[in-house]
Amino acid sequence: xxxxxxxxxxxxxxxxxxxxxxxxxxxxxxxxxxxxxxxxxxxxxxxxxxxxxxxxxxxxxxxxxxxxxxxxxxxxxxxxxxxxxxxxxxxxxxxxxxxxxxxxxxxxxxxxxxxxxxxxxxxxxxxxxxxxxxxxxxxxxxxxxxxxxxxxxxxxxxxxxxxxxxxxxxxxxxxxxxxxxxxxxxxxxxxxxxxxxxxxxxxxxxxxxxxxxxxxxxxxxxxxxxxxxxxxxxxxxxxxxxxxxxxxxxxxxxxxxxxxxxxxxxxxxxxxxxxxxxxxxxxxxxxxxxxxxxxxxxxxxxx
Amino acid sequence: xxxxxxxxxxxxxxxxxxxxxxxxxxxxxxxxxxxxxxxxxxxxxxxxxxxxxxxxxxxxxxxxxxxxxxxxxxxxxxxxxxxxxxxxxxxxxxxxxxxxxxxxxxxxxxxxxxxxxxxxxxxxxxxxxxxxxxxxxxxxxxxxxxxxxxxxxxxxxxxxxxxxxxxxxxxxxxxxxxxxxxxxxxxxxxxxxxxxxxxxxxxxxxxxxxxxxxxxxxxxxxxxxxxxxxxxxxxxxxxxxxxxxxxxxxxxxxxxxxxxxxxxxxxxxxxxxxxxxxxxxxxxxxxxxxxxxxxxxxxxxxxxxxxxxx
Numbered sequence: 001x002x003x004x005x006x007x008x009x010x011x012x013x014x015x016x017x018x019x020x021x022x023x024x025x026x027x028x029x030x031x032x033x034x035x036x037x038x039x040x041x042x043x044x045x046x047x048x049x050x051x052x053x054x055x056x057x058x059x060x061x062x063x064x065x066x067x068x069x070x071x072x073x074x075x076x077x078x079x080x081x082x083x084x085x086x087x088x089x090x091x092x093x094x095x096x097x098x099x100x101x102x103x104x105x106x107x108x109x110x111x112x113x114x115x116x117x118x119x120x121x122x123x124x125x126x127x128x129x130x131x132x133x134x135x136x137x138x139x140x141x142x143x144x145x146x147x148x149x150x151x152x153x154x155x156x157x158x159x160x161x162x163x164x165x166x167x168x169x170x171x172x173x174x175x176x177x178x179x180x181x182x183x184x185x186x187x188x189x190x191x192x193x194x195x196x197x198x199x200x201x202x203x204x205x206x207x208x209x210x211x212x213x214x215x216x217x218x219x220x221x222x223x224x225x226x227x228x229x230x231x232x233x234x235x236x237x238x239x240x241x242x243x244x245x246x247x248x249x250x251x252x253x254x255x256x257x258x259x260x261x262x263x264x265x266x267x268x269x270x271x272x273x274x275x276x277x278x279x280x281x282x283x284x285x286x287x288x289x290x291x292x293x294x295x296x297x298x299x300x301x302x303x
Numbered sequence: 304x305x306x307x308x309x310x311x312x313x314x315x316x317x318x319x320x321x322x323x324x325x326x327x328x329x330x331x332x333x334x335x336x337x338x339x340x341x342x343x344x345x346x347x348x349x350x351x352x353x354x355x356x357x358x359x360x361x362x363x364x365x366x367x368x369x370x371x372x373x374x375x376x377x378x379x380x381x382x383x384x385x386x387x388x389x390x391x392x393x394x395x396x397x398x399x400x401x402x403x404x405x406x407x408x409x410x411x412x413x414x415x416x417x418x419x420x421x422x423x424x425x426x427x428x429x430x431x432x433x434x435x436x437x438x439x440x441x442x443x444x445x446x447x448x449x450x451x452x453x454x455x456x457x458x459x460x461x462x463x464x465x466x467x468x469x470x471x472x473x474x475x476x477x478x479x480x481x482x483x484x485x486x487x488x489x490x491x492x493x494x495x496x497x498x499x500x501x502x503x504x505x506x507x508x509x510x511x512x513x514x515x516x517x518x519x520x521x522x523x524x525x526x527x528x529x530x531x532x533x534x535x536x537x538x539x540x541x542x543x544x545x546x547x548x549x550x551x552x553x554x555x556x557x558x559x560x561x562x563x564x565x566x567x568x569x570x571x572x573x574x575x576x577x578x579x580x581x582x583x584x585x586x587x588x589x590x591x592x593x594x595x596x597x598x599x600x601x602x603x604x605x606x607x608x609x610x611x612x613x
Contacts, residue, residue, distance in 0.1 A: 139321060142318045142325065145589045145592060146585070146588070147551035147592055148551050149552075150550065157329050158328065158329045237450055238452060241452045241555070243574060257456065264459060271453075275456065286447055287444070
């Protein structure tokens with residue numbers, strides 16, 4: 001990278017966000033190029049796009065209806081059932097394709113829930129500080145007194161099993177992470193000039209938080225959220241595997257893996273393919289998220 | 304040091320009270336009668352109005368909610384977790400047995416994580432950007448991307464069913480612990496190896512390494528005696544945090560390998576609506592997690608005194 005680009009990168013990355021200026025395009029281009037140079041990240045993005053396509057066009061791509069009894073029970077891998085059939089004779093391949101819809105929805109909705117709630121808690125705590133900050137952070141500490149999956153289980157214990165409740169549970173269990181990240185970033189920019197200027201001009205607290213603080217700490221939030229979609233899919237499918245999430249006959253990957261487990265010795269395909277689907281989707285998101293983190297990290301543009 | 308420990312414990316008091324309150328609230332979030340839910344879950348529909356009334360009285364659910372709350376907190380602080388509906392037995396004894404199993408599994412998982420993670424991290428750090436480094440990176444990536452239950456099933460399929468080297472179901476002997484331990488430790492192995500690598504690379508860049516090299520000390524001795532000694536500290540901390548996190552992975556691992564333990568107990572208790580058992584098991588798990596993390600904080604402050612004054 002030429003030297004002048006490095007200088008621009010160094011300047012724009014510390015400057016406040018101003019949309020529509022040539023500077024921002026320069027920064028965007030650098031981020032984009034760093035991302036494209038990362039083979040893992042591009043592979044991840046392609047696989048993820050493929051899964052998104054599968055989720056969108058599942059009814060057209062699937063050879064059978066995921067709920068129909070299309071063959072004999074536990075029929076092995078064959079041209080007519082490329083991933084075999086399950087206990088009831090349903091086509092595993094069609095069910096895996098439809099499962100993409102559920103898992104991607106669980107990932108996106110639970111992350112949206114967590115990032116919204118967590119960011120509000122974090123920005124309020126960080127901006128106002130003082131006693132409110134103390135109280136909010138004690139609540140967050142209490143949530144952190146249970147490791148990830150157990151916090152989600154506690155939410156399920158309170159609201160009952162089900163797919164919608166899984167999204168809620170996974171979202172709630174990620175609140176502490178976002179709240180801490182946003183609070184930390186907010187503390188670091190609370191007293192910079194443009195925030196003081198907005199205060200001096202009489203901007204309301206809500207406006208300052210929404211228009212000046214949140215947009216300027218968006219980078220780390222985006223990176224964390226991307227990686228968190230993968231984690232949300234993992235935790236969500238784990239809950240369904242445990243019987244806390246999707247209920248039969250929903251074609252959910254975790255539930256399908258659990259259904260196949262007793263027949264592992266005689267019909268390995270029932271549990272193996274849905275599990276691989278989870279793995280490939282989560283791996284794609286992790287690769288892409290890492291690439292995004294590297295591209296958005298100001299230090300990495302110097303390399 | 305004593306002051307530091309005291310200060311850490313003081314911070315925990317409101318946290319513990321909040322956790323107790325949240326656990327108390329589990330039973331009261333859903334609208335409807337928890338007694339009927341519990342009996343439907345535990346005794347499969349053979350409920351009579353007398354049984355409902357009897358359970359309501361014995362659990363104190365006919366009292367005002369603030370009285371119930373105070374009773375719950377007081378009893379929890381005294382270590383009395385009530386009685387399980389399903390097992391008709393004290394929650395304490397159920398949880399104690401299960402906790403021992405989970406502790407054993409977590410220790411074995413931690414051992415597996417260190418056994419894989421440390422050598423892999425050291426090799427990756429010493430031979431930066433070699434194929435060994437790529438292998439370590441791949442293990443770390445697989446660790447964070449694989450669903451634990453799927454990894455467990457693949458291991459059962461390969462090692463227990465096809466090769467028949469190890470049993471799939473945990474029996475009394477230690478051989479049954481190998482696959483669950485490996486499954487549970489795999490995620491942490493990846494994280495530990497990445498950190499070991501980064502920490503070692505950083506240590507190798509120090510001036511005293513160059514000095515030692517200049518004096519003619521061999522590369523192997525420099526790595527083992529000078530670099531590794533300083534690379535340990537962050538690894539120990541993260542390994543400790545991972546140990547706490549094992550409680551989370553144990554829920555899945557215990558279910559996959561049908562092991563008795565806190566995790567599988569909580570899952571079953573939720574499916575049965577056995578509220579006293581859920582509350583007791585969650586409370587004990589959370590207490591264990593908090594105590595492990597406190598222990599690590601204290602250990603870290605003892606190893607690195609700068610922390611105490613930060």
